[in-house]
Amino acid sequence: MAITSIKNLKEFSTANDRFEGAHLLCPGCAHSMIVRELLNCTNDNLVIASATGCLEVCTAVYPYTSWDTSWIHIGFENSATAVTGAEAMYKARKRKGTLKNPDAPVKFVAFGGDGATYDIGFQWLSGAVERGHDFTYICLDNEVYANTGGQRSSSTPIGASSTTAPAGRVSYGKKENKKDIVSIMAANGASYVAQVAPNKWKNMAQAFQKALSTEGPCFINAMSACTTEWKFDPKDTINISDLATDSLVFPLYEIVDGHELNITYRPKNIIPVKDYLAAQGRFRHLFKPENAHILEEWQKRVDANWERLQRREEARV
Amino acid sequence: MALKYDLQEVEVWDGNYAAAHALRQAQVDVVAAYPITPSTAIVESYGQFVADGYVDGEFVMVESEHAAMSSCVGAAAAGGRVATATSSQGFALMIEVLYQASGMRLPIVLNVVNRALASPLNVREDHSDMYLGRDAGWIMLDSFNAQETYDLNLCAFRIGEHRDIRLPVMVNQDGFITSHTAQNVRPLSDEDAYKFVGVYEPVDELLDFSKPVTYGAQTEEDWHFEHKARQHKALIDARPVIEDIFAEFEKLTGRKYNRVETYMMEDAEVAIVALGTAVESARVAAKYLRDNEGIKAGVVAPRVIRPFPFDAIRTALEHCKAIGAMDRSSPGGALGMLFNEVSAAVYTTASRPLVTNYIYGLGGRDLTMENIKDIYRELKKNADAGHITTKIQQFVGLRGPKLEFFETRRS
Numbered sequence: 099m100a101i102t103s104i105k106n107l108k109e110f111s112t113a114n115d116r117f118e119g120a121h122l123l124c125p126g127c128a129h130s131m132i133v134r135e136l137l138n139c140t141n142d143n144l145v146i147a148s149a150t151g152c153l154e155v156c157t158a159v160y161p162y163t164s165w166d167t168s169w170i171h172i173g174f175e176n177s178a179t180a181v182t183g184a185e186a187m188y189k190a191r192k193r194k195g196t197l198k199n200p201d202a203p204v205k206f207v208a209f210g211g212d213g214a215t216y217d218i219g220f221q222w223l224s225g226a227v228e229r230g231h232d233f234t235y236i237c238l239d240n241e242v243y244a245n246t247g248g249q250r251s252s253s254t255p256i257g258a259s260s261t262t263a264p265a266g267r268v269s270y271g272k273k274e275n276k277k278d279i280v281s282i283m284a285a286n287g288a289s290y291v292a293q294v295a296p297n298k299w300k301n302m303a304q305a306f307q308k309a310l311s312t313e314g315p316c317f318i319n320a321m322s323a324c325t326t327e328w329k330f331d332p333k334d335t336i337n338i339s340d341l342a343t344d345s346l347v348f349p350l351y352e353i354v355d356g357h358e359l360n361i362t363y364r365p366k367n368i369i370p371v372k373d374y375l376a377a378q379g380r381f382r383h384l385f386k387p388e389n390a391h392i393l394e395e396w397q398k399r400v401d402a403n404w405e406r407l408q409r410r411e412e413a414r415v
Numbered sequence: 416m417a418l419k420y421d422l423q424e425v426e427v428w429d430g431n432y433a434a435a436h437a438l439r440q441a442q443v444d445v446v447a448a449y450p451i452t453p454s455t456a457i458v459e460s461y462g463q464f465v466a467d468g469y470v471d472g473e474f475v476m477v478e479s480e481h482a483a484m485s486s487c488v489g490a491a492a493a494g495g496r497v498a499t500a501t502s503s504q505g506f507a508l509m510i511e512v513l514y515q516a517s518g519m520r521l522p523i524v525l526n527v528v529n530r531a532l533a534s535p536l537n538v539r540e541d542h543s544d545m546y547l548g549r550d551a552g553w554i555m556l557d558s559f560n561a562q563e564t565y566d567l568n569l570c571a572f573r574i575g576e577h578r579d580i581r582l583p584v585m586v587n588q589d590g591f592i593t594s595h596t597a598q599n600v601r602p603l604s605d606e607d608a609y610k611f612v613g614v615y616e617p618v619d620e621l622l623d624f625s626k627p628v629t630y631g632a633q634t635e636e637d638w639h640f641e642h643k644a645r646q647h648k649a650l651i652d653a654r655p656v657i658e659d660i661f662a663e664f665e666k667l668t669g670r671k672y673n674r675v676e677t678y679m680m681e682d683a684e685v686a687i688v689a690l691g692t693a694v695e696s697a698r699v700a701a702k703y704l705r706d707n708e709g710i711k712a713g714v715v716a717p718r719v720i721r722p723f724p725f726d727a728i729r730t731a732l733e734h735c736k737a738i739g740a741m742d743r744s745s746p747g748g749a750l751g752m753l754f755n756e757v758s759a760a761v762y763t764t765a766s767r768p769l770v771t772n773y774i775y776g777l778g779g780r781d782l783t784m785e786n787i788k789d790i791y792r793e794l795k796k797n798a799d800a801g802h803i804t805t806k807i808q809q810f811v812g813l814r815g816p817k818l819e820f821f822e823t824r825r826s
Binding site: 145158161165167170171172175176182183186187189190193204221222224228229 | 444445447471472473475476477478479481482485486487488489490491492493494495497511512515615617621622623624625627628629630631632633634635638642
């Protein structure tokens with residue numbers, strides 16, 4: 099079925115199902131919502147690469163596959179390189195006239211978790227973006243190495259408890275701030291970058307469509323709330339995501355050509371950061387009296403970032 | 416259309432330039448590469464061919480060797496001809512993806528310009544990188560000079576892309592001695608070379624959307640073993656196909672390649688087994704000793720390192736009395752790879768020749784004619800005595816006190 103509009107969620111979510119429901123992702127995992135939406139927001143042929151991680155191990159366990167489209171997984175660090183290798187081959191074969199269906203439009207998309215994107219595959223992603231390949235990279239950002247059981251990544255926010263940076267008698271969990279991957283990718287020369295979240299599904303679909311229709315490298319950081327490692331009830335994925343976007347812990351915005359920043363969602367009622375943190379087990383220890391300063395710092399940092407984004411949006415530089 | 420490159424009947428090329436021309440003539444669709452000494456000139460020359468209009472394909476200069484092989488895998492899965500080149504540390508960085516390329520049965524041609532592995536850092540020739548890749552599930556060819564590097568590159572595409580094989584292929588050449596030494600090379604014309612290599616036929620390509628494919632699936636204890644076993648079988652079964660392709664190449668060029676190359680082995684009493692440029696040196700030494708000292712010396716060299724030519728190497732060696740297996744890689748607390756594999760082959764013969772192990776040339780240390788002659792003389796002593804008269808493993812050309820290990824119990 100052709101995609102003519104993305105107004106109706108029910109219609110949209112069943113539009114062009116190239117990601118089969120039979121996969122092994124946890125109940126309540128946001129990955130499948132994000133992936134399905136990407137696949138449904140275009141009728142073009144897709145070559146998809148996935149990094150090693152939750153998405154990969156849950157969707158391609160031989161002899162089964164959830165992918166009714168071309169799909170490749172090589173390793174943890176190189177989904178950007180795998181898909182841009184395929185993109186280079188597409189260009190070569192198109193020029194030489196050896197494609198079976200040369201006129202059909204093709205889009206190249208790589209998925210990686212935050213471990214694959216912020217950490218181990220950072221160099222591969224940076225290289226692929228620098229080379230200007232025509233592809234879209236989507237980071238499924240659940241802020242932790244979820245596939246291997248909850249180790250900290252450089253996307254894990256300060257104060258979160260993870261298995262390798264656990265909260266304990268003398269520690270409040272991770273000591274370092276989350277890496278600002280969106281700014282980095284904009285500075286790296288990506289033609290279009292955006293931060294999206296599945297609770298704002300129309301906003302997310304629009305960003306996907308913009309990325310797919312933009313020539314050159316595009317990067318999207320998609321918040322993917324993790325029921326298992328963030329420790330919330332699987333039915334609450336969208337509620338938690340709402341808390342993230344409405345507290346501005348996870349602001350939604352885009353940067354076009356490295357400088358034109360547009361805030362794409364402004365919450366009507368901004369809620370306190372602690373409401374977001376309190377809803378998740380990974381931050382429970384922050385509510386002990388001795389960690390009160392961490393909560394204060396959290397709110398200040400989120401406020402400052404929101405201020406920064408608004409100033410950037412006004413400045414257009 | 417790529418421009419035709421006019422070539423002389425005899426060109427003066429080094430191994431790197433010979434490899435670059437072979438890649439150009441094969442009309443590779445995607446070369447994804449990262450430069451490293453001593454293979455850099457392959458990538459540079461190819462880049463110049465691109466700049467001058469001799470190449471239609473894509474040339475992707477990536478940010479690391481790991482990315483080079485990753486890009487090659489993505490490109491090969493997308494259904495076209497793919498090649499690259501590397502050495503040493505770059506090869507080591509690629510190694511993760513080498514296993515993935517072969518596991519996905521993607522025919523990629525990788526030129527390995529052999530160089531030592533650090534530490535200590537060293538840019539010179541030895542076979543540490545070649546040995547590091549020996550269990551990676553690739554077909555491995557070995558060239559001893561620039562002509563062979565050129566020829567084997569053309570053969571490598573045919574072998575790897577063969578419908579019954581579908582495996583990646585490495586073409587090894589010694590750093591500097593082959594890669595940087597200008598020699599006479601007789602190339603094919605562009606037309607003849609491409610005609611021999613043939614049009615690439617895609618199999619299970621990512622770009623055929625009428626039949627979506629999933630590459631790089633997960634298998635655990637239920638299916639992994641079957642996949643790896645089939646891959647091993649494909650390697651072993653490649654042996655006759657490789658021979659057929661070598662025969663076809665001989666018909667075209669008159670240059671004959673075998674899975675195991677032999678020199679003066681018909682009546683040889685003692686033999687050296689070696690790889691790379693040491694093979695040509697050993698041939699010169701063997702001839703000298705036959706002419707001057709009456710030692711019936713011969714040389715055996717695996718042209719195809721993987722699949723290991725167990726059968727052919729046994730046939731070549733079973734009638735001789737003493738064998739020196741020469742390894743140009745630090746054995747890391749064991750006997751050398753060639754020693755172990757040659758010994759395993761000749762152990763299953765009735766004659767069971769005496770095999771000793773010589774470690775030589777690490778990090779570009781010269782292997783002199785005198786070194787080789789001494790080895791032959793020692794082998795002759797073993798042959799005459801009927802048992803090994805030295806330690807089993809010896810280091811050749813090493814400064815300081817003699818280094819030797821492992822005793823025989825045969826007397």
